[in-house]
Amino acid sequence: MKSAGGDLRIIGVLRYVDFVPAFGLPVACNEDGQSLWIQVRQEHSQIISGFESLEKTAIDALDLADGPPVAVGGRYIHAFIGRNDQLYLDTIESLASFLGVTLNRVSTPLVTKLAICEQLGDITGERTFREKLTRDLAQSLGLASARAYKNSAIRARFWEILGRASVSAEAYERVQTRRSRLLASIDDAGEITLDASAIDLNDVRLPISEIASQLASEFQDASSDRPRLPRVDLSSARNLLNPTALAVISAVELSPRQEERVALLMRSVMVYPTVGAEAIHQYRDQAAFANKALEYLRQRLKMEQASESERGLILARAVPRLYTDSYPLQRGKLLYYLSVHLRDFPEIRDAILTALDRSTARDVEMYREDIERVLGRHSVSRN
Amino acid sequence: MPLTHIAKGLIAKDIIREGKIEPKDCPVFARPLAYFFYGRPAYRVAGDGAIRDAATCPFAFIFEPNTIERAQAIHAFDTGAFHNRMYNHVLMEEMQIDDFSLERESRRVNRLVYCVFRNLSNYYDGDTSKIPEPNQIAAKGDFLAQAYIKLLRAEGRNEADDRICTIEVTLGEPLSLDGNLMAIVVPDMLWNDSEKTNWIAEVEKGGVDILPYRFSIGRESGHYHALIEQEIRHYYTKRELI
Numbered sequence: 001m002k003s004a005g006g007d008l009r010i011i012g013v014l015r016y017v018d019f020v021p022a023f024g025l026p027v028a029c030n031e032d033g034q035s036l037w038i039q040v041r042q043e044h045s046q047i048i049s050g051f052e053s054l055e056k057t058a059i060d061a062l063d064l065a066d067g068p069p070v071a072v073g074g075r076y077i078h079a080f081i082g083r084n085d086q087l088y089l090d091t092i093e094s095l096a097s098f099l100g101v102t103l104n105r106v107s108t109p110l111v112t113k114l115a116i117c118e119q120l121g122d123i124t125g126e127r128t129f130r131e132k133l134t135r136d137l138a139q140s141l142g143l144a145s146a147r148a149y150k151n152s153a154i155r156a157r158f159w160e161i162l163g164r165a166s167v168s169a170e171a172y173e174r175v176q177t178r179r180s181r182l183l184a185s186i187d188d189a190g191e192i193t194l195d196a197s198a199i200d201l202n203d204v205r206l207p208i209s210e211i212a213s214q215l216a217s218e219f220q221d222a223s224s225d226r227p228r229l230p231r232v233d234l235s236s237a238r239n240l241l242n243p244t245a246l247a248v249i250s251a252v253e254l255s256p257r258q259e260e261r262v263a264l265l266m267r268s269v270m271v272y273p274t275v276g277a278e279a280i281h282q283y284r285d286q287a288a289f290a291n292k293a294l295e296y297l298r299q300r301l302k303m304e305q306a307s308e309s310e311r312g313l314i315l316a317r318a319v320p321r322l323y324t325d326s327y328p329l330q331r332g333k334l335l336y337y338l339s340v341h342l343r344d345f346p347e348i349r350d351a352i353l354t355a356l357d358r359s360t361a362r363d364v365e366m367y368r369e370d371i372e373r374v375l376g377r378h379s380v381s382r383n
Numbered sequence: 384m385p386l387t388h389i390a391k392g393l394i395a396k397d398i399i400r401e402g403k404i405e406p407k408d409c410p411v412f413a414r415p416l417a418y419f420f421y422g423r424p425a426y427r428v429a430g431d432g433a434i435r436d437a438a439t440c441p442f443a444f445i446f447e448p449n450t451i452e453r454a455q456a457i458h459a460f461d462t463g464a465f466h467n468r469m470y471n472h473v474l475m476e477e478m479q480i481d482d483f484s485l486e487r488e489s490r491r492v493n494r495l496v497y498c499v500f501r502n503l504s505n506y507y508d509g510d511t512s513k514i515p516e517p518n519q520i521a522a523k524g525d526f527l528a529q530a531y532i533k534l535l536r537a538e539g540r541n542e543a544d545d546r547i548c549t550i551e552v553t554l555g556e557p558l559s560l561d562g563n564l565m566a567i568v569v570p571d572m573l574w575n576d577s578e579k580t581n582w583i584a585e586v587e588k589g590g591v592d593i594l595p596y597r598f599s600i601g602r603e604s605g606h607y608h609a610l611i612e613q614e615i616r617h618y619y620t621k622r623e624l625i
């Protein structure tokens with residue numbers, strides 16, 4: 001990666017594919033118009049970490065007069081080419097509504113729908129469209145192609161989870177370096193096989209069993225007719241391994257659901273103790289339940305220097321209270337988001353399961369299977 | 384094991400349209416050669432930057448194991464890296480590329496793999512942790528064998544250095560895809576519900592397995608290379624080639 005120097009502005013887009021709608025590659029230019037650059041993102045993030053130069057010979061048409069500026073540390077600017085060839089250049093948050101409409105159009109190619117879900121962090125949507133694409137490949141090319149495709153998706157996700165769960169920057173580098181020996185595959189019956197023997201498991205803060213459960217929840221059984229829940233996570237926080245409270249809050253604000261925002265803030269307390277507690281004290285939500293929940297958590301999180309186990313117990317005790325305080329028709333979503341973001345902490349996981357077992361709420365029933373799968377009640381084979 | 388050939392999308396398209404891999408002028412041996420690797424997809428098509436489009440995405444061609452019988456030369460490692468003096472931290476200046484030639488004897492390849500890596504699986508993974516001490520498998524006076532084993536066992540290796548432990552096979556004649564190509568690993572942006580690229584479809588009609596991998600926006604080349612490496616490993620395992 002090179003230093004671009006000076007102010008940069010998006011001046012055009014390279015197309016990845018010939019069809020529309022689809023994402024493109026935004027191309028930036030210096031003020032002097034002499035050099036072209038593409039944005040480079042931090043892994044699993046929407047923050048620009050630098051720029052990479054692009055040879056001019058590779059460009060066809062670059063004529064945008066009023067493209068947005070881009071800078072290191074700023075939000076990544078996506079390019080999306082609409083069905084009438086119109087170009088949209090903006091952050092993923094600003095494009096979210098438009099992409100949502102595109103997602104719901106029958107005519108949108110499946111591969112574009114999958115890319116939209118990947119960029120929006122909608123894991124349920126990813127699963128749905130990945131399954132459809134896999135079926136499409138199986139019909140047109142046979143099972144070997146479909147299997148290869150699905151395996152490539154589960155491998156990429158496996159590495160992503162391991163990378164996000166790395167305990168340090170050095171551990172993250174080791175995961176990245178050994179990706180080709182971190183094996184993951186899924187067979188036709190949906191059985192997932194993982195092999196992480198190429199790394200020291202102390203390098204990741206999640207046990208392989210939890211990762212297997214998470215992958216199972218994302219890759220097994222896509223035939224569900226339950227409503228799709230959007231999802232974001234803390235990975236968009238700037239400087240992921242050592243974020244500030246502000247960076248955590250910025251990541252949390254990306255979630256459109258208050259139940260998830262609360263779950264993300266609780267996770268930040270577990271993963272980044274000091275910064276997470278600071279974020280919970282600083283953050284103010286627009287929604288009533290979230291504010292009530294955070295007020296409760298602020299009172300309970302005054303204990304500084306608590307161990308992970310102690311923090312886990314505090315948050316576990318908060319689960320039934322949050323369940324009671326949430327809107328009756330949103331309780332399933334609350335437990336779902338708590339499961340997704342806090343399943344790797346045993347005390348909290350047990351508290352979620354207890355709340356799930358005690359509940360007969362209709363909304364909870366709708367998500368019960370998803371929650372149980374996320375929490376690992378369904379077994380998967382692993383090496 | 385099969386032979387692999389990795390190419391950027393732009394080059395892969397030419398290969399498929401022409402139906403063969405043509406030898407190209409080689410600065411190392413000063414004659415036209417086509418390069419392959421034994422089993423492993425060790426060749427890297429790009430640097431560390433983000434993959435920009437289909438033209439720069441890596442494709443992997445997998446050829447029938449008996450293709451090695453046509454080899455003009457077989458070497459114990461990537462000769463390009465040797466030529467670029469990347470092994471100089473272990474190998475002496477006086478050692479020449481051809482000192483590490485396995486000649487054109489395909490049986491020597493597996494003998495080397497079993498002697499050094501113990502099995503094909505370890506070789507494919509580039510797992511050097513099981514390689515014995517040089518003195519255990521090579522005579523003390525056999526300086527070349529000792530140097531080769533020391534090179535493989537050298538500390539501080541990283542992912543990009545897996546070419547050290549990958550056997551290189553060069554052909555002096557064009558290699559036709561017809562009857563020799565088993566499978567091709569391609570990015571899904573060229574093979575999905577809206578785009579079924581004609582030139583890939585032509586290969587598929589000939590009975591070649593098309594193995595698409597997921598292209599995700601903004602990933603660096605190492606990500607795709609690792610996906611390809613695992614998919615080929617899976618492919619070999621299913622066909623009991625490993």
